[in-house]
Amino acid sequence: MRSLVQIAAAAVLFAVPALADTLTVETARGPAEVPASPEKIAVFDLSAFDTLNALGVSVAGSVDKAYLGHLKDAHEKAEVVGSLFEPDFEAINAMQPDLIIVGSRSSEQLEPLSKFAPTIDMTVWGDDLLGLAKARIEAYGKLFDRADKASALSAELDEKLAKARETVAGKGKAMIVMTNGPKVSAYGKGSRFGWLHQALELPEAVETSSENSHGEAVSFEFIRDANPDWLLVIDRSVAIGAEGARADETLDNALVAETTAWKNGQVIYLNAADLYIAGGGARSIMNTLDLLIEGFNKPS
């Protein structure tokens, strides 16, 4: 650890003369020094792509599929340089980007990609998803000289969050489930979708202490027993663009039908791509919050 600190200190010291063309931004692995205002960027994380797009930064190269509806146009303009998990190194080499951004699914590719261009890990993940998302917005604002736009976007996010929090307050307990074909997993407070409970102060139908970020396999009896007032449903097969057993078909059965959520029509189908593929992107978060606000406001 100490040697890391020393290296970092040395890097900062030696960087001073070159301050004109590099700057330091906060990344998932601590502060990193990158070239200021990079022009040609390659992005291997859709949360990052989403936020950059919201800030009006154009992306030169990205993954093979857009997944998100609102990124379609920007994605079409970008060259394909790999998938969510794997970069196409030849394409990257041919492109010669000024900066590469990785995150979550591609964060392990940081080292190999660093050989081609300065690479930063901008993963947004975990309990404080919203805090991290805002930190990324700020970092991109600094990096691409768009501080004004960044703070406007941040403010918009805060506003939406406050509205969502207000909407769900006092309306009962919720349960987040994800369907994968015929099977169902439940996601608690400590899971990858747990920020919905935490940031919105939305009570859980079942108190979980579990930290399992991938959710827990549960039976339909589990959902019946928990009897949530609200079911927040994520259909994984839709997130990855596959057809198959749909979430509503999977959940439409005699046991789930007995829950308050199903009886009162308080089942909210969240946009799987926004939540599952680009969970930390600024627009994705706001889309998810919009769906929740709309769902919780619907008279039942």
Next chain:
Amino acid sequence: MSLPVRSATLLALLGLAAASLFVGVIDMAPSQLLRDSEALKLIAISRLPRTLAVILTGASLAVAGVIMQMLARNRFIEPTTAGTGQSAALGILLATLYAPGAPLALKMGLASLTALLGSGIFLLIVRRLPVTQPLLVPLVGLVYGAIIGAGVTFLAYRADLLQYVSIWLNGEFSGVIAGRYEFLFVSGVAAVIAYLAADRFSILGLGRDASISLGLNYNQMLLLGLVVVSVITALTVVNIGMIPFVGLVVPNIASRLLGDNLRSSLPFVAASGAGLVLVCDIVGRIVRHPYEIPVGTVFGVVGAVIFLWLLYAKRPSHG
């Protein structure tokens, strides 16, 4: 099989089935059945279907294991180590990719066909192996199954379906409720057909020359056996997912205890298969209650231990 063994097996199976009815997320005592209509409803919607699904799956997988061992004339293989399970998964994957809207029955039909093809090719390969090297058969089976499995993984990877495919590769009963398991009765029927032809499968296990000189229509029986194994495997993989070791350890235990007369040992095989899978499913429901551990995972552990015991324990002799 002897009367004590028979009644003990039956009693154990009934006890496990009863236990399975009363293990679940919602607390329910047997006494509630008499006065609580909600409890009866829960039994009808959730518990009974799950218990029946486990019994049908366990029994038919064990029978499929015996038949596969007779067909290949080797004790150390079963449908999931002979490429049958992987071929079935390939079938569903192809159906999912090219006809995602097709009804489940059609997908299962396609899975059965690819399973048939996959196990047929396996038998053709096995026939060329020297009979003096019995361990070559399971080894070849593992390699063969792994190659098909790799193909499945590759296709799934290209189509972003890896986690979807894992549903079929690891069996679990958490999704079973009334209306979502009834196809499994077909694999029960396949197991009964195997029982009706039990004597002929026993002869088949003696090898091609012996069976033909005993007057058996060898090719016809071989095909029937392949169809039984493929249908059972495909239906299980599509509805529940693969459960390893069932078709391997249960027939071996039965063979130790009762010999190879299938007409007398098949009922025991079916009952023990059902019982063992019931135990594993109950354990999977209890260990992390109210969450579940897939039965395939639990049986993987239990089955491996039993298999090692079978390999190292002394084989009793019987006449």
